[in-house]
Amino acid sequence: MMTLSRREFLRASGTGAGLGLLATAGITACAAPMKGDIMPKMGRRVVVIGGGWGGATAAKYVRLADPSIEVILLEPNKEFVSCPFSNLVLSGLMSIDSMTFGYDGLRRHGVKVLHEMATAIEPDARRVRVGEGYLQYDRLIVSPGVDFLWEQVDGLSAARDSVLHAWKAGPQTVQLAGQLHAMADGGVFVLTVPPVAYRCPPGPYERVCQVAWYLKTNKPRAKILVLDANKNIVSKTGLFQAAWKAYPNIEYRPASRVEKIDSRAREVTTEIGDKVKYDVINLIPPQRAGTIAVQADLVGADKRWCEVNHLTYESVKHKGIHVIGDSTTGLPVPKSGNIANAMGKICAVAVVHLLNGKEVPPMAPGNTCYSWVSDREAIAVVNAYKIENGKVVQIEQKLTPGASAAVAQNSIGWRTSIWNDILG
């Protein structure tokens, strides 16, 4: 018998099965009677679930590689809002509109964009359930991003509407910016970092920089308190530590996982029992693969992330289904937008080769990741990879020597280019 139940221990360790969160894969308990094929398949078809950095890229690149293949993209949101750069909305340096785009570019490539939610996958029948109907596929690419493990923080599920994560760019980003800007001078902004792995390892620390810069400039008596579940800054550690020296309003507490939130008392409690009061809270919850990946049993035994073939991104659990982006695990790559975009392209080419009966060429991703540490300077990391014995292996990782305006300028070129690559 455990002293802590296994569930309690895994929750405390930041991993964990989200027991009870979702029923087992493949159940049809919630199934409405099916109306049938909502778009009968005429020729070869690839369905893509998720129109983010991975899915939108994959959809476009299948069309570019072979226009004889029909591509249907399922994305509930009518607009694409970029998570990369959204931290600058908090500091007021950019508007949310400047990083919001429509899907007409994909339509111009012949991608059929349906603003619907995929509700289930039936791997044996090779079809995706959408509302009361379904779509058949020859190959399926699943790029569902991340979803949150609400139950790992006591009190969070009940307070979801008021405790913001702003970890999926969009309305919450604008709302959190509003809360920050309305906070009294002298107030405390609390930001909590979940245990690895989560979307965008340097993201929380860039957010800390942007909030700290904003407070230093506009509310000099206010402070930002960072409660990090991890033992240290997870990414670009030395560079962020150096950047934070410019912000005496930052208090950073590592090994301080948040266990509980009382949104009425405006207080969070850490694993060691520290109680911290906040005026504004940004609680970034622990994460797992997007819900559809869990429903379809694409995830591992801990029900968190999907293991895939490193050359084709085909799921190790279900043939014919490929998983890309934040939802994947096992590759030595970060959960970044750039990696999702790279996986989207590689997977698209792989899927087209497979549908055409050709051998898939080995293709390795690459990653560049920028973090803005103030209103004008940024830092960056670059990862180079290769394929070795069928696995993605890191060749090297390089960091910029420090923060600079030149790196910030580079990042503007990067975003223009990559947003166009995904959606143009």
Next chain:
Amino acid sequence: MLERRKFLAGALAAGLWPILLPRPAAGQAGAEATHRIEIDLPVLAEDPAAVPLQVSVEHPMEPEHFIRSLDVSLETDPVPHKGKFLFTPANGRAWVVFQFRSGIGGTVKVVGECTRHGRFTATREVRVTDGGCSTTPDRTARERLGNPLIRLPRSLRPGDMVEVRTKVDHNSYTGLAFRGGKFVREQPEFYVRQMLVFLDDQKISEFQMTSAVSPNPVIRFALKAPARGTLRVSFTNSEGRRWETTQVIRPAAS
């Protein structure tokens, strides 16, 4: 297990943190089944510098018959030994939670020692992955050192089994680097080597760590609540530097 989970969930909901632990089954001396080590590890650990581990043995902790120690290792790691945790009957339960470093994971082996029946072993596999964005451990950081903390309930009934949580800020590095296909020592190791727990003047637990302990460890262990006393936790690092903190245990209001 379900019963325990409900019990724990209820305790949390009532705001009675920390956890009141159920007492271990008494009178099972000599039974083989009680020399079973429960090892809890994630299926896939995602921070190589902090793999979380829970180890416990359901076994009496009586003066003449108790679990003296739990020893944790992972043979294929460059620093295979992760820690040895020594208990006394004052703990009420042989149980510990801590975090250790492992580059790629492997087979975690735990050796328990019973004062009456000797040694027994259990193993469990753990896989470790790396997020890909992480930078190599900062070998020189010594800025945050100390700030030891103990947390336990404000008032306890004598005999209650409680969970004690402790923490100290301290970097941790092995001093080893991978060069030319093997690990070589580049600089001295730096880590929290030992945590001692005293109840008044009596040492009740001794946790010996290695350079494979995670940075900023959070360590949990069990305590059978006395009527009163002072709990003292003392951390010593690899350079012999020491930090202490105490918590006075007061009788529960009647």
